[in-house]
Amino acid sequence: MTNLFDSGVINDMPQRYRANFINSLSGYKSANLIGTCDANRHTNLAIVTSVFHVGANPPLMGMIMRPHTVTRDTLGNIKEQGYYTINAVPVSMYMQAHQTSARYNPEQSEFDQCGFTPCWQEGFAAPFVKESPMRVGLRVEDTQRIDANQTELVIGRIEQVWLDSNVIEDDGTVDISQLSLACVSGLDTYHKANPLAKMAYAKPDKAPSQIKLFNTDQ
C-alpha cells in the first residue's frame, strides 16, 4: 500500500512532525562527530548526519550546517580556525554521540560532557576523537550559502586520515564493516549495518556480479 503526501499535505504538517518526516526521506546517513576548537583551543564536538563525498581528486568532503541551531559554535569555529575533523561514530558509542546534540553552554565542551577524548595531532589545528576508528582532518576549502533556506555548505579538503591500514582492501576501499560504525535515519534512530556484497564495476554488456559475498548471518 502506497500513499501520496503532496506539497499541500507536507505544508500542513506541524513543524516538529514535518522535521522528522522530511529528515527520514534521505534514508540511511553516516553518523559523524565534528571536532573543532576556538582560538584558545577550547574544544567543541557535534554530531552531524549530512556529511557526503564531494570528490577524490582533490580529496573533498561536504556537509550542511545550520547557522541558527545547536551547531552554530561548530560553524563559527570552522570559519574562524579553518580546520575541523570528521570522526565516524562506532556503534558502541551511539548514545554518547547523540548526546552531543544537546544544547550545552558555549563554555562546556561536549568532549567532556558526553565522554569523548580529544586527540591532538602534530600539524593539525583541530581535535580528533580518540574513540573513533576512522578520523579525518580537513582544511576548509570553501563555504557556500544555500539561498533556498540560508544553511551553509562547508567543503573541506582532506589533510589527514587516521585508520587501521589492515581494513583497507587491495583496491583502496576501506572495509568499514570491520569498524562497526553506526548509521542514522531521521533525527534520532541509530542502526548497525551488515554487509551484503561488493559489486563488480558495472558494464552495459555484462550482468551485475558480486566480487565478494559477505556472510549475511552475522
Place this chain on the structure above:
Amino acid sequence: MTNLFDSGVINDMPQRYRANFINSLSGYKSANLIGTCDANRHTNLAIVTSVFHVGANPPLMGMIMRPHTVTRDTLGNIKEQGYYTINAVPVSMYMQAHQTSARYNPEQSEFDQCGFTPCWQEGFAAPFVKESPMRVGLRVEDTQRIDANQTELVIGRIEQVWLDSNVIEDDGTVDISQLSLACVSGLDTYHKANPLAKMAYAKPDKAPSQIKLFNTDQ
C-alpha cells in the same frame, strides 16, 4: 592500531585506488535511484549515493552530480525538465540498482536495461521507480557549481512523497527499517541496516536515553 594517511600519501595513491579510498571516508550512504526524462519522456535512471537532507521548511534535499561522468544525462535532464525523482533502493534490488551505473548509450533506458518499471504520476513530469518503497518527487530549486572540483550541487524542493503511511511513527519519523532499504559504502559495497534504538531528544542535564529499543537479533 591506527595509521596516518596524510595529504602526501593520498596524493601519491593511483587514481582508482584513491577514488575507492576517499569514497569510503563518508561512511554509510543511502542508495537512491534518480529518475529523469527528456522532453520526449525518454527515461533515465541512475544510482546516486550523495543524497542528503538540506532542510524541512521548505522541504529540500540535495545531491552532488558529476557533469563529466555516467550521470551527465541525469544532470542534463534535471536542468532541462526541472523535475526528478529520488527512489530508495530496496535490499532485494541492490544488484539491479548497481547496474544502472554502467555506461549505457543515451538511447537506452536504464529502467528497461536493469529491470525497473517507470511509474508516472499525474501532475509530475519525471518517472518514479515502481519497485521502490519510498519515492520522492522534486522540483529543482537551485543548482550551484562547487568551484573546488567543478561538480554541481542540485537542490530540489519536495513536491510528492509516495510511501506506506503505516510505517510513519506518531512523531512523523518514517521507520525505514520496515522498508528494507539498502545502504552503500565506498563505490560498490552494499549493506542491510538493522535498527538499534530511537533516542530521546538530548538535553544537557539529562543522561542519553532510548525511547525505543529494537530487537537486535533480527
